[in-house]
Amino acid sequence: MFKTKITEMFGVKYPIICGAMMWLSIPSLCGAISKAGGMGNLTAGNYETEDEFRAAINEVRNITDNPFIVGITILPSLRITPEHHAMYVKVCTEEKVAGVEISGAPLDKGIGMDAIEAFKKAGVKMFHKVGAVRHAVHAQKVGYDGVYAAGIEEGGHPLNDDVTTMVLTPRIVDSVDIPVVSVGGIADGRSVAAALTLGAEGVMMASRFISTVECPCHDNIKNELIKRQEFDTTMFGHSIGLQGRALKSKVIDEVIAIEESGGTLEDLIPLLSGLRIKEAWETGDVEYAPLMVGQSIGLINEIVTIQELLDTMAKETVETLDAAKKKVS
Ligand SMILES: Cc1cc2nc3c(=O)[nH]c(=O)nc-3n(C[C@H](O)[C@H](O)[C@H](O)COP(=O)(O)O)c2cc1C
Incomplete structure (x- = not known):
């Protein structure tokens, strides 16, 4: 109670x-x-x-x-x-x-x-x-x-x-x-x-x-979060003034690489778009779009x-x- x-x-x-x-x-x-x-x-x-x-x-x-x-x-x-x-x-x-x-x-x-x-x-x-x-x-x-x-x-x-x-x-x-x-x-x-x-x-x-x-x-993502640990998220977005925390993935590596090479918001939008994220939740492809999960996934x-x-x-x-x-x- x-x-x-x-x-x-x-x-x-x-x-x-x-x-x-x-x-x-x-x-x-x-x-x-x-x-x-x-x-x-x-x-x-x-x-x-x-x-x-x-x-x-x-x-x-x-x-x-x-x-x-x-x-x-x-x-x-x-x-x-x-x-x-x-x-x-x-x-x-x-x-x-x-x-x-x-x-x-x-x-x-x-x-x-x-x-x-x-x-x-x-x-x-x-x-x-x-x-x-x-x-x-x-x-x-x-x-x-x-x-x-x-x-x-x-x-x-x-x-x-x-x-x-x-x-x-x-x-x-x-x-x-x-x-x-x-x-x-x-x-x-x-x-x-x-x-x-x-x-x-x-x-x-x-x-x-x-x-x-x-x-x-998609069940793939539910299962992926069980496999992943507390160190499997990362920060990105500093260069555009809005930091985010997401599951480590190929797409997040790409985002960070673009940021490090001086890329602009326009360069990042195709990777960060809401509709791309929606598609990833539906298809279960964790590498395709940033999934904004926290360190709590380790639990x-x-x-x-x-x-x-x-x-x-x-x-x-x-x-x-x-x-x-x-x-x-
Ligand atoms: C998939 C996902 C989408 C989220 N979308 C939003 C959002 O649209 N607006 C918002 O304020 N926070 C959003 N958050 C942040 C959560 O509301 C919450 O503050 C945060 O996830 C808590 O940390 P935890 O996921 O480790 O419990 C999102 C979090 C996740 C996991």
């Missing part, structure tokens, strides 16, 4: 939240996670029209009445424009989703204070994914309800401050009064226990959800159902905390 500010805020069984995953965090996965007692993520960038986005929200609601969050990424993109961001805010407030995970620019700077007011009025809880104390403090100041403290271990785009989850979590816990959720390096009950011990009210993870029965990607050992994963993690969290308690008196 978990009782944290996250389980209380959302009325969920487990304080385990799925992070935004472009192409993967769609209704089937989102609904399965929320149904199993965690918090699923519906990643808004998967939808370009209001009708598609609203239909996806309804699809999750047909799977479960339990709450889920919507992931809205506010980063420069060729496909997703400021008009899309405004549409996501409109639909999330009208549909009164439980919460939003914002990444990239904070709402006040990326969309405007109106968005914050609209979410507040609709009762939608706002969390920002941050990699630094200063960004957490800013989120609190402009009215966010919580922050996700994302360390350099995470998949996706960790902040280039390069601070680990182990240090970032307590630093942010000490710096704000709103709930803090740990992100990066989380994939089992031991890492949940560690996060709670560091003062977090819950965890967010993404890569671990890929090697589950319900994840909508993935088997493909399980979402329900098995969350129940096992919860049990292991309790066992870990009990075992730790026995080591001190």
